[in-house]
Amino acid sequence: MQQSPPLGSAPALADDYAARGFPVRADLGQHFLRSSESARRLVDRAEIPSGGQVIEVGAGLGTLSATIAAAGCRLWAVERDERLQSQLEQRLGEFGGRARITIDDVRRVDLDQGLEAGSTLVSIMPFAPVLAAALVRHVFGSPRLVRGLVVMPVLGADLLVADEASGLRVEEVDGIAREDFYPPAPSVLRVVAIERSRPCSK
Template structure:
């Protein structure tokens, strides 16, 4: 017998989906996972969640939701698809007091107020996943409101998050993810695990924050990487010429301006951003 109180009162996910007439919306970037063992494995990635607060974006019919509730999380879930709300209410009723559902667009929710501090665990809708990640990685306040991020992405995006300098996947997203947090590729997920199956493979990324390097503003690093990788095939002397003080910073640091952005390490980007941050406050 299952140890969690809700398991015996919830029908299989396929029955929930059929009863509520749900189908994945392409417009909302939805792809459902029905394999409960896989969902339990994803819910376990952040570590023990019993008594911990968790935050989920785009729960859909509630597959990952019930896995997080089974793990003992106190869950806040944001869903903009009204069709899914009745199914989520049914899931919440099986786990009294553990689930709060917010109807709305996750991009408009103040997570720090509604959920934080929390472990974010989500099979993110493809059409907003990267935008949400960049938002959660940004901002001057650090440590952030989230304790960890466990997020499903297309495999190509996941590889960009963990990429190393010099690789084809290395770019702005890698620098923003790695300069003050530790991302790892926790699990690859075959396309056949989803309903409907997407055209590409997926992967789960796990990210935990680390101390922020001193003397560096997040906004400065964001501007620097946007300029550097906005014209990634060009040398830094060309891609950074529109960013005030950037070429002078390269000269002071002894970084060859004929290099291209993908050859600079995360640490080198941080060093340049520190020079620019100092110049701005000096």
């Protein structure tokens, strides 16, 4: 198994990985956030209740994760790529029990067991539109989740809007530059707020 590059400074961490030629996984729609400022803006946009629980799907290098935890939230970071486990542990170790890491596909995780009622999803979804939409639908299958703020390709957001059966209300609230990621996003991105338009039937 390939080891993660050494920990770099927070704003340039993704650039450190890029400089070392770290191979991103296209099958996961994997891209890493380069900008701590963008991470702070996303957390501000999410309007998370004080001390609230956040689930992050696709925690990556932990740039957004650390920003969420530093804001006083209780974080559950789920990341599928096992190569990133040690990096996440380093990045989130200072937050102790307030930051929990699970290395697995979120679709194999018992969300109802780990989430509290009223939890929020804050994530940068894979930059593969169909996968991004599928993961959002899956996570919102837990009735414990009430709202979300995610970065996703515009086509993924369109898929959610068109899927009336999902019971989700999707609203574009911001944009984010493709160049804020390593590698740069291949298509236009949107920051979308997600809420339920009807109670979860689960």
